[in-house]
Amino acid sequence: MNIYLFDILTEERQSRKLILVIVFIALLLDNMLLTVVVPIIPSYLYTIDDAAANMAKNHTTASPHTPSGTFQTIVSLYDNSVRVTSGGPMDSTPIPLGQTQGVSPSTSALTPHNSTQPDCPKADDQLLNENVKVGLLFASKATVQLITNPFIGPLTNRIGYQIPMFAGFCIMFLSTIMFAFSSSYTLLFLARSLQGVGSSCSSVAGMGMLASVYTDDEERGNAIGIALGGLAMGVLVGPPFGSVMYEFVGKTAPFLILAVLAVLDGALHFMFLFSLQSQKGSSLWSLMKDPYILIAAGKNASLINTVILLLNSEAPAVLFPISVTLSIAFVPASISYLIGTNIFGVLAHKMGRWLCSLIGMVLVGVSILCVPFAKDIYGLILPNFGVGFAIGMVDSSMMPIMGYLVDLRHVSVYGTVYAIADVAFCMGFALGPSAGGAIAKSIGFSWLMTIIGVVDILFAPLCYFLRSPPGREEKMSEVYIHLSQIHLKSVFHNS
Numbered sequence: 001m002n003i004y005l006f007d008i009l010t011e012e013r014q015s016r017k018l019i020l021v022i023v024f025i026a027l028l029l030d031n032m033l034l035t036v037v038v039p040i041i042p043s044y045l046y047t048i049d050d051a052a053a054n055m056a057k058n059h060t061t062a063s064p065h066t067p068s069g070t071f072q073t074i075v076s077l078y079d080n081s082v083r084v085t086s087g088g089p090m091d092s093t094p095i096p097l098g099q100t101q102g103v104s105p106s107t108s109a110l111t112p113h114n115s116t117q118p119d120c121p122k123a124d125d126q127l128l129n130e131n132v133k134v135g136l137l138f139a140s141k142a143t144v145q146l147i148t149n150p151f152i153g154p155l156t157n158r159i160g161y162q163i164p165m166f167a168g169f170c171i172m173f174l175s176t177i178m179f180a181f182s183s184s185y186t187l188l189f190l191a192r193s194l195q196g197v198g199s200s201c202s203s204v205a206g207m208g209m210l211a212s213v214y215t216d217d218e219e220r221g222n223a224i225g226i227a228l229g230g231l232a233m234g235v236l237v238g239p240p241f242g243s244v245m246y247e248f249v250g251k252t253a254p255f256l257i258l259a260v261l262a263v264l265d266g267a268l269h270f271m272f273l274f275s276l277q278s279q280k281g282s283s284l285w286s287l288m289k290d291p292y293i294l295i296a297a298g299k300n301a302s303l304i305n306t307v308i309l310l311l312n313s314e315a316p317a318v319l320f321p322i323s324v325t326l327s328i329a330f331v332p333a334s335i336s337y338l339i340g341t342n343i344f345g346v347l348a349h350k351m352g353r354w355l356c357s358l359i360g361m362v363l364v365g366v367s368i369l370c371v372p373f374a375k376d377i378y379g380l381i382l383p384n385f386g387v388g389f390a391i392g393m394v395d396s397s398m399m400p401i402m403g404y405l406v407d408l409r410h411v412s413v414y415g416t417v418y419a420i421a422d423v424a425f426c427m428g429f430a431l432g433p434s435a436g437g438a439i440a441k442s443i444g445f446s447w448l449m450t451i452i453g454v455v456d457i458l459f460a461p462l463c464y465f466l467r468s469p470p471g472r473e474e475k476m477s478e479v480y481i482h483l484s485q486i487h488l489k490s491v492f493h494n495s
Contacts, residue, residue, distance in 0.1 A: 168201030200419075232335075369449065
């Protein structure tokens, strides 16, 4: 019995499908935690800050009763009158607001300068302050991940993918627990930043792991397309899941559910920990000097910046006040991204990944150019659907291409190259929240979308250079030998 169980565990450790499932759940968890906070944190921070402001206001305005014989005026916004009180609180005389000039000099001083502005707690300054705090909190994850990635990539080359992957699950679990029980902005900021470290470990190690076990270019593209489906599902499910759970159960519940998911995926990874030999790969600097890798990574950076600038420039002005319309506008983008990654994960290899990326870049540009012509929130659905579908085309092509470039031109160890890809991805999330609104305010939303759309279209022809990139002679011979072996295996299997 023990021998049989050991054989099963040994077989499962070598299962590529199990690796794919683990990476899929890791990306799903990471992106659900990335987006589940979107409907929760702004409301929660406003609630606690508004309560603190009201307490401070009540504390400062509270004063002992005025001595008997003195007069005090109270402005009533209910019936536009000034009540002159003497001594006790029940002794008051209403005076029309227009006749308060003759009451006393102090009375006019207490009268509001502009009676048309209600004393509403949702003041512009308070909401502006909340938007700044929320933007910094959301950007902290990508900023930390941006800083951490250059260290995680070379680390996976030295110690393999298993330990960083498992460490990513542990850090993600700690981050979700902190989100669940934190009640201050400082702790929430720390939890969001900690998520960036865990996300860097899981995403870089996960993609490198897939590239290592799926050596055939076509199979690798299919596997990466499926794994990116976890990213799309996380982005799609996260906001409605967080909104419903926060509304009916509370802030703690959605994060505890994600913490359980992190424990289950981490346990699955730990139980079926497979052995992949570590190998010294190419240095980060040598990969950064490769122009073909820079083109592939730059396409990810431009696309993600496009989407994040789009979200952060139009959402505050058009979508932020109504959460339902926010879902109506951007859910199609997540659905179309899921469709695009699964379709072109298979199709891109047949039509040429460079051509698939080129078409995707042009489609992104055209979709972005259509956004300013939307007359209402529903007019954004079709352009956003096109943006999501096109990004799915590009991502399902570029991620396998980066692995292929390493096979062709460098040592076939993939942690560092996917760290570069993740850095490009994080640039959009780090710079978008801080830059999108400011740029749109300075030059106008329509001009911002026009510039981004034109840049994406102009950047598309660079994909042609990825059509047949040159490789080193010894690497080319290794690739040809490997491809011939795969071909012979497929012929033998079919016969």
